[in-house]
Amino acid sequence: MFPARVLAIAPPALVILALSGCSSWGCTDTTAERGRAGVRVQVVDTDGQPLGVTAAVVGWSLEPHPQVPSEGDQVHFRFRFDGADEYSDPAVDACAVDKERVTLGCQTVSSSQAFGPADDPLTGNEWLAVEHPEQVDGVLLIPNDQSYDRRTCEADIKDGGGRHPPEPPSRGDQL
Known part of the structure; x- marks a missing residue:
C-alpha cells in the first residue's frame, strides 16, 4: 500500500500536470487515408473534405533534363492547379507509374510552383528521375493536400497531435 502522504499529494499533482500540458493523455496522432490517384483530382484536406482546388497533369514526356542530359531520360511533366489563390498553397504528390499503377518515383508539387507562361499562368512543370524510365506509363496525382502537416505528439506533446x-508513396507502392 501507498503511504497516506503519497495518496494525498498524487491527485493534485496529476491535475497540475494535466493543466500544464505535460500530460500525453490528450495528444493523439492519426493519419489520413490516401485518396485515389488520378490524372485530375479534387484536392482534399486531412478529413477528406474538398478544398475547392483541382490539380491535373496536363502532359508528360520522357526526355533528358536540359541541365543533366548525361543522366538520360527523366519524366518531364506539366501540372495545373485550378481554384487555388494567393493565400493558399495546396500541394499534392505526383507519381510516375507503370501500367499496373505501381510507383516508379514521386515528388510533391504545390500550386505556388505553377507560374507558367502568360497564356496559362496556372501551370507548372517538374522533372522526376526514375530508375527505369522506359516503364513509365503515366503520371498520377494523389488528392491529399500535403501543404500542412501539424506537429506530431512525439515532436510536441503539448501542441502536437x-x-x-x-505518408508519401514509396517506389513500388500501387496506386
Whole structure:
C-alpha cells in the first residue's frame, strides 16, 4: 500500500500536470487515408473534405533534363492547379507509374510552383528521375493536400497531435 502522504499529494499533482500540458493523455496522432490517384483530382484536406482546388497533369514526356542530359531520360511533366489563390498553397504528390499503377518515383508539387507562361499562368512543370524510365506509363496525382502537416505528439506533446496527411508513396507502392 501507498503511504497516506503519497495518496494525498498524487491527485493534485496529476491535475497540475494535466493543466500544464505535460500530460500525453490528450495528444493523439492519426493519419489520413490516401485518396485515389488520378490524372485530375479534387484536392482534399486531412478529413477528406474538398478544398475547392483541382490539380491535373496536363502532359508528360520522357526526355533528358536540359541541365543533366548525361543522366538520360527523366519524366518531364506539366501540372495545373485550378481554384487555388494567393493565400493558399495546396500541394499534392505526383507519381510516375507503370501500367499496373505501381510507383516508379514521386515528388510533391504545390500550386505556388505553377507560374507558367502568360497564356496559362496556372501551370507548372517538374522533372522526376526514375530508375527505369522506359516503364513509365503515366503520371498520377494523389488528392491529399500535403501543404500542412501539424506537429506530431512525439515532436510536441503539448501542441502536437491531430490528423496528418498520409505518408508519401514509396517506389513500388500501387496506386
